[in-house]
Amino acid sequence: MCTPCCVSQLACCCGSAACSCCCNCCPKIKQSTGTRIMYALYFLLVTVICVIMMSPTVEQEMRVNIPFYSELCEKMNAGENCKTLVGYSAVYKMCFGMACFFLIFFVITLRINDSTGCRAAIHNGFWLLKFIVLAGCCAAAFFIPKEEIFLEVWRYIGAVGGFFFLLIQLMLLVEFAHRWNTNWSSGVEYNRLWYAALSLAALVLFSIAVGAVVFMGVYYTHPEACLLNKIFLGINGGLCLIVSLLAISPFIQKLQPKSGLLQPGVISVYVMYLTFSAFSSKPKEMVIVDGLNQTVCVFPFNSGKESDKKIVTALGAIILFGCILYSCWTSTSRRSSAALRVYRNSEPETERARCCFCFGDDTEDYDEEKSGSGQNVVYDEREGTIYSYSYFHFVFFLGSLYVMMTITNWFHYDDHKIEKLLDGSWSVFWIKMVSCWVCLFLYLVTLIAPMICPKRFEA
Numbered sequence: 101m102c103t104p105c106c107v108s109q110l111a112c113c114c115g116s117a118a119c120s121c122c123c124n125c126c127p128k129i130k131q132s133t134g135t136r137i138m139y140a141l142y143f144l145l146v147t148v149i150c151v152i153m154m155s156p157t158v159e160q161e162m163r164v165n166i167p168f169y170s171e172l173c174e175k176m177n178a179g180e181n182c183k184t185l186v187g188y189s190a191v192y193k194m195c196f197g198m199a200c201f202f203l204i205f206f207v208i209t210l211r212i213n214d215s216t217g218c219r220a221a222i223h224n225g226f227w228l229l230k231f232i233v234l235a236g237c238c239a240a241a242f243f244i245p246k247e248e249i250f251l252e253v254w255r256y257i258g259a260v261g262g263f264f265f266l267l268i269q270l271m272l273l274v275e276f277a278h279r280w281n282t283n284w285s286s287g288v289e290y291n292r293l294w295y296a297a298l299s300l301a302a303l304v305l306f307s308i309a310v311g312a313v314v315f316m317g318v319y320y321t322h323p324e325a326c327l328l329n330k331i332f333l334g335i336n337g338g339l340c341l342i343v344s345l346l347a348i349s350p351f352i353q354k355l356q357p358k359s360g361l362l363q364p365g366v367i368s369v370y371v372m373y374l375t376f377s378a379f380s381s382k383p384k385e386m387v388i389v390d391g392l393n394q395t396v397c398v399f400p401f402n403s404g405k406e407s408d409k410k411i412v413t414a415l416g417a418i419i420l421f422g423c424i425l426y427s428c429w430t431s432t433s434r435r436s437s438a439a440l441r442v443y444r445n446s447e448p449e450t451e452r453a454r455c456c457f458c459f460g461d462d463t464e465d466y467d468e469e470k471s472g473s474g475q476n477v478v479y480d481e482r483e484g485t486i487y488s489y490s491y492f493h494f495v496f497f498l499g500s501l502y503v504m505m506t507i508t509n510w511f512h513y514d515d516h517k518i519e520k521l522l523d524g525s526w527s528v529f530w531i532k533m534v535s536c537w538v539c540l541f542l543y544l545v546t547l548i549a550p551m552i553c554p555k556r557f558e559a
């Protein structure tokens with residue numbers, strides 16, 4: 101039983117065969133899903149390495165526990181105590197290599213509509229060879245001449261790319277809100293329970309948003325400080341109320357009968373999350389109470405103890421990586437790509453109402469599987485590609501830049517360490533705060549666009 105499995109894994113790593121696990125106990129997997137999982141694992145691997153490079157704790161542990169550490173660094177031409185392999189410059193170089201890797205595959209996979217061609221085979225297979233290419237790109241980045249000029253130019257390129265990736269995230273959120281409402285509203289015609297589900301979901305979402313406003317009003321404001329927090333909490337809460345009232349206004353209902361409170365509920369919760377994240381990312385403020393300096397407007401569970409800071413940092417990193425991988429994955433699905441005007445279908449798409457609509461497959465059922473000692477693979481791209489290969493790699497390219505800028509705290513990387521990811525900086529605060537307004541603006545555009553271009557939306 102071992103020999104067929106080993107041959108299958110060898111074909112997966114060094115050939116064009118679809119990737120699968122070496123275990124027949126694993127559930128069957130689609131070829132398109134397995135491919136995207138493998139690229140996500142590559143992305144996650146480089147991201148973890150970048151986090152390690154930004155950690156002074158790891159550097160100190162290596163210096164203490166590795167014998168002849170200094171001599172080894174000198175033989176590798178990595179500078180004193182391997183200073184070229186740690187810090188923000190090393191993260192810039194690693195992410196530059198990963199970005200080049202995905203940019204190369206973006207070019208290779210341009211205008212692929214058939215999964216049977218040689219370029220499609222490169223995209224879906226040869227995983228060991230692609231891992232070697234990725235490692236080579238990252239290693240070659242450390243030999244770039246004129247390092248100061250490279251870091252300065254790459255910083256601004258990373259900022260622009262990170263901004264566009266963040267914009268894609270916000271567009272996907274708006275698309276998700278409309279799709280959720282449309283999916284559940286379509287079931288109202290057949291079962292009135294879907295109307296109850298819509299109402300309950302909207303009630304829960306607005307309860308969370310209002311609770312978040314109260315929570316931030318209690319913990320992130322102070323009678324003698326936190327003026328910006330008070331202003332922006334009022335502005336963002338007021339804007340959420342305005343778009344919610346606009347969504348159920350008569351002139352919007354006339355053009356979009358399915359517009360309701362579910363979409364603004366989703367947007368409001370996300371805007372409150374961004375507001376909370378922005379407040380948590382702002383530098384700490386101090387006030388004098390009874391002659392003593394007291395820290396105010398900080399994360400309430402971060403008491404200053406080392407254990408608390410590690411927990412907060414770990415949770416923040418998990419949320420960050422989860423959002424990045426979700427955006428890279430979701431933005432390349434057929435429905436989301438169509439919403440972003442990347443993948444167009446020739447026929448209108450109908451979708452039945454279901455609770456877990458966001459985890460629905462992009463394809464119908466397929467019977468063709470790969471049988472053997474390993475995991476079964478469903479070849480779901482026999483008749484054509486399920487998603488845009490080139491756009492998939494382009495999103496990961498932008499995601500590489502976003503990771504680079506986030507890990508290095510955007511433009512405050514000189515004295516930044518990964519252990520202080522949530523200590524706060526003004527650049528992160530303003531980026532997240534502006535993201536709130538961009539998200540609300542995008543949703544507002546989807547509401548008033550049918551009024552501006554009615555013929556286009558009727559089509």
